[in-house]
Amino acid sequence: MDMKKILFVCTGNTCRSPMAQGLCQKYISENALVGQFGCASAGLDVKKGARISENALIVMNEIGVDMSSHRAKMVTAEMMQEADCVFTMSSTHKNMLEALFPKDANKIRVLGHPIFDPYGQNLEFYRFSRDSLKDKVYTAMDEFREDLARQKALEEEEQHKAELFGGIYGRYY
Template identity: 30%
Template sequence: MKRISILFVCMGNICRSPLAEGIFSHLVAEAGLNGCFTIGSAGTGGWHDGEPPDWRSVAIARSHGIDISGQRARRIQPQDFRDFGLILAMDRDNMAALGRIAPDGANIGLFGDTALGTGENIPDPYYGGPDGFELVYTRLLTGCSSLLGTLGAERPSWSGNTSSVR
């Protein structure tokens, strides 16, 4: 399998995209495919540069056996369009923001189209409570699992609590 590079993008890179990066990285590791992927996340805005993910994203990931506490927020950079073969926006607003700064030929998609096949936006849970973060986790897990399968990898074994929804 050739090396595939994926960048997950949301607005501030503290809620949705760090969760997507963490979930996808975990699934790739479970499948024994670490050497086949480069995985990252970024935000369309730089308000949170250098900060860890929102504590609620860290907590929901941890409750499912995934540690994203070491990630740091960053704004998307011009070189990301060269370094990542697939850039997935969490919603249409971020996809539009990417479209305004991307060079011609950049492979930008909506997570809801590419990974879920539903065309849905992944809602921003920032202003809500824990249920919103659980919903986002569940949608991202479903999409990341599908994405890994679509990219030709064997489905990972669903051991542990990674696929559980509490």
């Protein structure tokens, strides 16, 4: 199986989407999926190179996720094209991505509601956001893996039918 790539998108790529990326990396590690899944994050209105917010860095460190090397990135057509699934933090982000990248609209999903933007808030609010994101990221990853397993099973069934009947469902004589 090729590595599946997940992209998380928010506004500035300094709070929600990098926290979601860090949580996804934690999920990948905890579920022994390194090499099978990869994740990244980006924003729609980014101050290029900005660091993750201080409070986001603190609350992610509290759960053993080091985000100190994160730098904000603007979402690009290449990122969208390479991603197998794109999770946004709001329906507004989803709508903006669909308008900017219509060819990739079928892979864009809202991660869940509500995902409040903790920007400028206190540590307690960041913890609340982190914990809410963790639930949503872990659930989304479980569902994405289930979808992939179903898709693989269907492909294997189609392949088996093709082998049984020769070609694409064979030549009926």
